[in-house]
Amino acid sequence: xxxxxxxxxxxxxxxxxxxxxxxxxxxxxxxxxxxxxxxxxxxxxxxxxxxxxxxxxxxxxxxxxxxxxxxxxxxxxxxxxxxxxxxxxxxxxxxxxxxxxxxxxxxxxxxxxxxxxxxxxxxxxxxxxxxxxxxxxxxxxxxxxxxxxxxxxxxxxxxxxxxxxxxxxxxxxxxxxxxxxxxxxxxxxxxxxxxxxxxxxxxxxxxxxxxxxxxxxxxxxxxxxxxxxxxxxxxxxxxxxxxxxxxxxxxxxxxxxxxxxxxxxxxxxxxxxxxxxxxxxxxxxxxxxxxxxxxxxxxxxxxxxxxxxxxxxxxxxxxxxxxxxxxxxxxx
Numbered sequence: 001x002x003x004x005x006x007x008x009x010x011x012x013x014x015x016x017x018x019x020x021x022x023x024x025x026x027x028x029x030x031x032x033x034x035x036x037x038x039x040x041x042x043x044x045x046x047x048x049x050x051x052x053x054x055x056x057x058x059x060x061x062x063x064x065x066x067x068x069x070x071x072x073x074x075x076x077x078x079x080x081x082x083x084x085x086x087x088x089x090x091x092x093x094x095x096x097x098x099x100x101x102x103x104x105x106x107x108x109x110x111x112x113x114x115x116x117x118x119x120x121x122x123x124x125x126x127x128x129x130x131x132x133x134x135x136x137x138x139x140x141x142x143x144x145x146x147x148x149x150x151x152x153x154x155x156x157x158x159x160x161x162x163x164x165x166x167x168x169x170x171x172x173x174x175x176x177x178x179x180x181x182x183x184x185x186x187x188x189x190x191x192x193x194x195x196x197x198x199x200x201x202x203x204x205x206x207x208x209x210x211x212x213x214x215x216x217x218x219x220x221x222x223x224x225x226x227x228x229x230x231x232x233x234x235x236x237x238x239x240x241x242x243x244x245x246x247x248x249x250x251x252x253x254x255x256x257x258x259x260x261x262x263x264x265x266x267x268x269x270x271x272x273x274x275x276x277x278x279x280x281x282x283x284x285x286x287x288x289x290x291x292x293x294x295x296x297x298x299x300x301x302x303x304x305x306x307x308x309x310x311x312x313x314x315x316x317x318x319x320x321x322x323x324x325x326x327x328x329x330x331x332x
Contacts, residue, residue, distance in 0.1 A: 006056035007080070007089045045069060045079060046088070053089055136194045142268065143196065149264040151200045152187075153214050155231040155240035162225075162237050173328045174223050176297035177255045178237075180326070184290040185215045187234040200234060204285045207278040212265040213286060213321075216242065218256035255326040256304050259286075261319050283321060300329045 045066065052065050059080065066076035083089040124131045142148075165179035183203050191201040191209070199209035206212075215232040217239060219225050230239035261283075266275040294301055304323040 004058060005091060005093055006058055007053055007062060007084070007091055008056045009050045009053040010087055010090050045071065046083070049079065049083060050088060056092065132194065136196055139194055139196045139269075146268075148197060148268045149262065151198075151209075151211060151265070152234050153231065153262070155233065155242060157240045157242075159233065159236055159238040159240055160225055160230070162239060164237055170297035173253060173255070173299075173326075174225065176294070176299050176328065177217070177257075177326050179297055180290045180293045180299060181215055181217065181232060181257065182237055183293040184286040185211075185213065185232055185234050186237055190235075202234070204282075204289050206282045206285070207266070208269045210265045210269055210278070210282070212262050212279050212282060214260045214262055216258040216260065218258070220252050220254050222252045253327055257322075257324050257326060258320055259283075259322040259324075261321050263319070287322070294326070298329045299326050301326060 048069060049062065049066070053062065057065075062080055063073065063076045066079060067073065071079065080089070084091065124135070126132065162178040162181070163175045165175075165182050168175050168178070170176035170179045185202070187200045187202055189201050191199050193199045193209045197209070200211060201209070202211055204211075211234075217230050217232060219227050219230060219239075221227040225239065228241055229243070231242045232239060261279060263275070263279070266279050266282075269275075270278055291301060293299075302325045304325040
């Protein structure tokens with residue numbers, strides 16, 4: 001047996017770098033303590049160290065990790081010492097059998113690191129009115145540079161109204177599909193966000209009211225609406241015919257819903273990588289809501305192998321994220 005020293009991230013360690021000033025907090029509910037004026041790159045390295053030390057690490061492992069990040073041996077040792085001094089890392093002695101230090105099972109590292117990075121990032125507290133003022137000022141600055149993308153894609157052509165779930169029961173395949181699409185993409189009413197941005201209020205939540213998805217619907221033969229591929233207009237709960245990318249070969253009784261991400265809507269408001277995290281959360285909200293409505297309406301959702309509908313030629317702006325088939329379930 002041998003004793004091995006390991007270092008672990010403190011349970012409540014948080015760091016924040018604003019305007020070159022680094023602050024840390026190591027206990028819940030305690031105000032952050034200012035350390036020093038530092039380059040923002042140091043804050044990034046500290047976040048990486050805390051994420052790496054979500055599980056016990058030997059000091060030499062941490063130094064090697066910092067070396068891979070481009071730090072010299074001397075600066076890496078100084079950074080680890082500062083983390084220990086300010087309580088961001090805690091030291092413990094582990095007794096293990098043999099010569100190898102204990103390691104976690106393969107495959108857990110990415111999850112540990114992701115969760116640690118989430119905890120190490122401080123979020124704005126919107127219970128504080130000053131946060132709203134700051135956010136509003138930021139939106140006004142962005143608006144002065146460029147207008148936000150439209151909250152919906154406007155398709156040209158005649159509109160075909162869908163049965164509205166407020167006045168039609170989901171007692172047919174078309175009515176059930178209409179209710180599901182409205183739950184995920186429909187507009188309840190226009191609204192103003194932060195008294196600055198004109199947005200759509202929808203049945204599902206969305207970060208910053210961005211709602212970064214468009215819906216396209218393939219309608220099969222034998223419905224009250226002619227068979228074909230349509231773009232969905234949330235503001236009117238209507239369909240507009242669009243040219244299909246492949247023949248409309250849906251079998252009778254099978255609708256296909258195509259969901260496309262419109263990255264610009266999130267990227268306009270969130271100018272960092274969080275735009276993609278926000279998009280994934282919004283997608284989860286929409287899909288979970290539609291599945292709940294589909295279950296209540298007797299719709300069965302299955303993955304689709306159909307081709308994607310044609311959209312405006314905007315590479316890296318619009319991209320299909322999901323294609324699902326919708327058909328009526330037989331109920332006893």
